[in-house]
Amino acid sequence: MYEKEIIAWFKKNQRDLPWRKTDTWGVLVSEFMLQQTPVNRVLPVYTEWMKRWPTPAALAKATPAQVITAWGRLGYPRRALRLHECAKVITQQYKGVIPDTEVELRALPGIGEYTAAAMIAFAFSGRSLVLDINIRRLFARIFDGVQSPKPSATKEEKFRYEVLIPKKDAHLWAAATMELGALVCTSQSPKCGICPVANECTWRSLDYPQSDQVKRTQTWHGTDRQCRGTIVQALRENDVLTKSQIDQLWDVPSQLEKALLTLLDDGLIEARGSSKFSLPRN
Numbered sequence: 001m002y003e004k005e006i007i008a009w010f011k012k013n014q015r016d017l018p019w020r021k022t023d024t025w026g027v028l029v030s031e032f033m034l035q036q037t038p039v040n041r042v043l044p045v046y047t048e049w050m051k052r053w054p055t056p057a058a059l060a061k062a063t064p065a066q067v068i069t070a071w072g073r074l075g076y077p078r079r080a081l082r083l084h085e086c087a088k089v090i091t092q093q094y095k096g097v098i099p100d101t102e103v104e105l106r107a108l109p110g111i112g113e114y115t116a117a118a119m120i121a122f123a124f125s126g127r128s129l130v131l132d133i134n135i136r137r138l139f140a141r142i143f144d145g146v147q148s149p150k151p152s153a154t155k156e157e158k159f160r161y162e163v164l165i166p167k168k169d170a171h172l173w174a175a176a177t178m179e180l181g182a183l184v185c186t187s188q189s190p191k192c193g194i195c196p197v198a199n200e201c202t203w204r205s206l207d208y209p210q211s212d213q214v215k216r217t218q219t220w221h222g223t224d225r226q227c228r229g230t231i232v233q234a235l236r237e238n239d240v241l242t243k244s245q246i247d248q249l250w251d252v253p254s255q256l257e258k259a260l261l262t263l264l265d266d267g268l269i270e271a272r273g274s275s276k277f278s279l280p281r282n
Contacts, residue, residue, distance in 0.1 A: 002142070002197045003166050003173060009196040010176030013014075013183070018046060019122075020175075024098045025056055027123040031115050032083045037074050039182075050072045057096050065279035068268060069236045075225075077232055078266055082110025088167035115184075118174075127170035131163045135174075139164075141185060145151050145202035147211035153219025227252075227259040228268075235269060235279050243275040 005065045014020070017039070019030035029049060033042045049070055053059035054183050059067070064081060071080035086109045090098055098119070099105055105116040120128035131153050139161055140149040149157075166173050184191045203209070230249050234241060250256040260277070263269045270280045 005196040006176045006180055007172050010179050014179055023044060024123040026050055027095060028098060028119060032079050032110065033074060035079060036076060037100050041074060042096050045074055055096060056087040056090040059084060060091040063281055064280050068279050076218055077268055081267060085109035119169040121174040125171040127165060129158060130174040131161060132178055135177045138181040138185045141203035142197060142201050145206050224255060224259060228263055231259055231263060240272055240276050240278045246277060
């Protein structure tokens with residue numbers, strides 16, 4: 001249903017993104033970076049990353065400090081460490097070849113249900129159920145007539161959408177529906193006038209009823225995440241900082257202490273003696 005229209009639209013309107021013309025490793029790197037991060041922020045970091053570490057083996061040789069530093073301000077730097085660990089496993093256990101089954105992919109560090117499905121579709125041109133927020137929002141509007149999908153996909157939702165996957169060119173269907181949701185059927189101000197399936201959209205036929213769900217607003221300033229990010233950024237710019245130097249970075253001592261402890265637990269920083277800290281070196 002709507003397969004021809006959406007795929008035809010995609011072939012004419014898809015963005016020229018570097019991970020769409022790369023190898024399986026390039027796709028995997030993009031999937032890690034694009035988690036909860038918009039394309040425009042990922043692009044410059046991705047380009048430099050792939051120049052520096054074009055293979056899993058190349059990344060496996062890097063130090064955690066190098067990896068965290070190269071990750072820059074993409075956010076959620078634990079993703080960088082998981083990708084580093086993933087590269088090591090691929091290099092050591094799979095001789096540098098990324099496995100091509102969802103079961104094997106999900107056994108790798110940092111890869112869950114969505115990333116495994118995305119790899120099958122975008123790296124191996126296979127058939128899988130790819131459901132990111134853009135696809136789920138598109139389907140919720142077309143088929144259910146609601147503005148926004150539920151926070152997480154239910155079993156019933158997955159079953160209904162799996163039936164839609166075409167037998168031929170399933171990977172194009174995944175890419176096309178994702179692109180349509182990202183560029184046209186956007187969260188705010190959707191461009192229904194250029195949507196290839198606007199006339200079949202249930203939400204549009206109902207005159208765009210507003211969702212009962214209240215969208216969560218992600219705050220940043222003053223949060224634990226900002227505090228953690230401030231410490232990590234300072235350590236990217238300095239090989240070692242003393243505790244007294246780190247104390248100057250944040251004006252809420254209790255929050256700073258909590259951030260230091262969680263960063264140490266996550267392996268994103270390490271202690272150097274009793275009063276110094278650095279990014280992890282091994």
